[in-house]
Amino acid sequence: MRSPAPSQEEIRRQNLGALLRFVHERGRISRAELTTELGLNRSTIGALTAELAEAGLVTEEAPRETGRAGRPSLTVRACSDSIFVYAASIEVDLVRVARVGLGGVILDRVSFPRPVDVVGALTSAVQSFTVDSADRRIGLGVAIVGVVRREDGMVRLGPHIGMRDEPLGDQLQERLPQLQISVANVADVCALSEHTRGVAIGCDNVIYLYGDVGVGAGIIAGGHRVTGHGGYGGEVGHMVVNPSGTRCECGSRGCWDTEIGEQTLLRLAESKPDTSGQEAILAVIDRAARGDHVAQAAVRHVGDWLGFGVANLVNIFNPELVIFGGTLRDVYLASAAQVRSRLNSMGLPATREHVRLRTPTLGDDAALLGAAELAFEPLLRDPLG
């Protein structure tokens, strides 16, 4: 909680970072708006902008005709085409890879079914994008459905993608030595991207629930990411909600994962054996919508336990926003009544009264955009470093 005293040089870097972050997050903005938003005077904004322009990070343009009297303020925008990061999302069924320009613009993208050799395929995808030698590549951010060590991107546990103590960060670094590599859990980066440019803009207390085979959370509290001592925070799927429930593959019993996970929904809905993934879930929800009682009961059951866990998290975090992403998006939409009912009965009035339940606005791009944010972070912290 201690704020170290900044030196003059640090202040300049902070200011450059604050300005660049603003342009990166908000898009095209006038110098006048920057002056207001950052609380710096016009000449300081002019000097900082000039430095960033000199470094090729932003450009300044005359604005469109405003019709007002007086000299219009120059507008500043990020050089999205020439300053970019690579971003990847390693999901249960799919790997997505993109080139994302400063400002959060997806410039190129590919996706393919998750191969056995993820590192090789991801490296090839990164190298397949055509870039200009003058362009500046900041790094590679990777989102993954696993428990990731912050320090070095080691995937400690990723049962649904067959990983355990897999040194993913180091392996990627070896193949792509010129890029700074960051790896994080997919729920963490989705929380980050929705907070930066999605449904959670301006919300300081947010829980993003990402469902695939199981469930994980990306948490923002007081405006700060909650990632824990080693980076393993947010493993809400292994919060035990039902001590007399079924055995979880983690060794525990009645984990939230086992009550709301994909396989539970499919089993209760009597889906065909060996079906899985988002399409199978959507098929159950579709059956429920068309009046299939078995599917309806399955959706209600899962929705009830979904609300149960949400209520626990709301009592713990008192968030203003809970976002249902990944496969939980559709599960939530089909069972919102159960979720809200559980939340109302189990959440304390004080902790739940202002909480909004929402779905993501960035859709399938949330993980890529969040992974890109990870990779942009060193640049935004110190643009000329």
Next chain:
Amino acid sequence: MRSPAPSQEEIRRQNLGALLRFVHERGRISRAELTTELGLNRSTIGALTAELAEAGLVTEEAPRETGRAGRPSLTVRACSDSIFVYAASIEVDLVRVARVGLGGVILDRVSFPRPVDVVGALTSAVQSFTVDSADRRIGLGVAIVGVVRREDGMVRLGPHIGMRDEPLGDQLQERLPQLQISVANVADVCALSEHTRGVAIGCDNVIYLYGDVGVGAGIIAGGHRVTGHGGYGGEVGHMVVNPSGTRCECGSRGCWDTEIGEQTLLRLAESKPDTSGQEAILAVIDRAARGDHVAQAAVRHVGDWLGFGVANLVNIFNPELVIFGGTLRDVYLASAAQVRSRLNSMGLPATREHVRLRTPTLGDDAALLGAAELAFEPLLRDPLG
């Protein structure tokens, strides 16, 4: 997550605050150490110290003879006697009130059984302390066993002290108009004080569990307090751990409160009806230590559920430290094996591997010292404001 760009004036204030906070938290410190710790040059440290001394916040002294060659660095210490706050802790059985000097020195204190008119008694206690008219009173910080609105100190829920929607902050402000009033949950402020000057110094990811009739948590994640949107975060006592458990007074069933709360332990231990409080808990623990099988089973049961909830929180927060305070201190010490066993079986290896389980080092003063930190906060943020 956006860091606003600081102006020159803000930087000066930040530096003054950083220096004063250092002296407040670390005690007597030399100018040379401040230079190193704050990363500012000697002349800046000299100027900042002079400003704080001028304002009567710190004094400088020649150090004791060091025996080394060269001019020894002046030492700086807080003016604890003349710059102080009032701090209070409203507990189930007791009210404690103190005058706490800058640097965290308890100058005077009183305590009394919790009266019906808490506001009146607290006001009288504050006014009873002898102070010099030249002294500077910063504010009043209050810790309370209840769910508190951050904005205005409204106690939304405090069933064990008979409060519901009690405007405690406003009532105190009316009686003590010259003081800035801050009210917060006792677990939150205990986490703060143990982090500032107790067992959690230097730990950025901490869960402080405070037990009395029920249990609440003060949480620090990534070095920041997790208090939620309205200030109601940390209500871990109403995390449901046992859906088939007993009815909680919150209306839910199987809350952590109902499984590890005081009344559960006393009932299972077949304590005399109408006993309660820390002495009754200690009596059960004492019976268990002396071989009473009923008491032993009660302690094991509560310890098992204590570990259950701790494991959930460890999976969610990946903390480096869990602190057992209030009556949970003794319950934990008597059932550490059960707690650790549950944590090992339910916590993911990654989330639990580095977690230490500890008792507080500030003892009964933790709440008072934490309440004092709340009251000092405006001064430390802007010492000359």
